[in-house]
Amino acid sequence: MTPRVRAAVEATGHHGGCAEIGALCRLEEQQVPIEGAEGLAVHVAGGSQGYGPEVHGMVKPFCPACEKLFDYLGGGTMK
Ligand SMILES: [Zn+2]
Numbered sequence: 001m002t003p004r005v006r007a008a009v010e011a012t013g014h015h016g017g018c019a020e021i022g023a024l025c026r027l028e029e030q031q032v033p034i035e036g037a038e039g040l041a042v043h044v045a046g047g048s049q050g051y052g053p054e055v056h057g058m059v060k061p062f063c064p065a066c067e068k069l070f071d072y073l074g075g076g077t078m079k
Pocket of ligand 1: 018019020062063064065066067
């Protein structure tokens with residue numbers, strides 16, 4: 001995990017297990033500011049939560065942990 005993402009994860013008590021965390025790390029690795037980042041969560045078929053192909057790619061709300069973390073960064077869900 002990249003340093004600023006780790007700091008945000010620790011500050012918000014995020015469990016770190018979401019795809020959003022990896023995405024933020026990739027931004028930071030590319031020297032893109034993570035502050036104000038916007039994310040979009042989608043259902044992924046065949047993942048750990050067992051979604052089927054019928055919902056693959058459908059937008060879903062951030063989980064509460066991500067909601068808090070993106071709030072902390074001053075970002076949010078893409079509109
Ligand atoms: Zn999440």
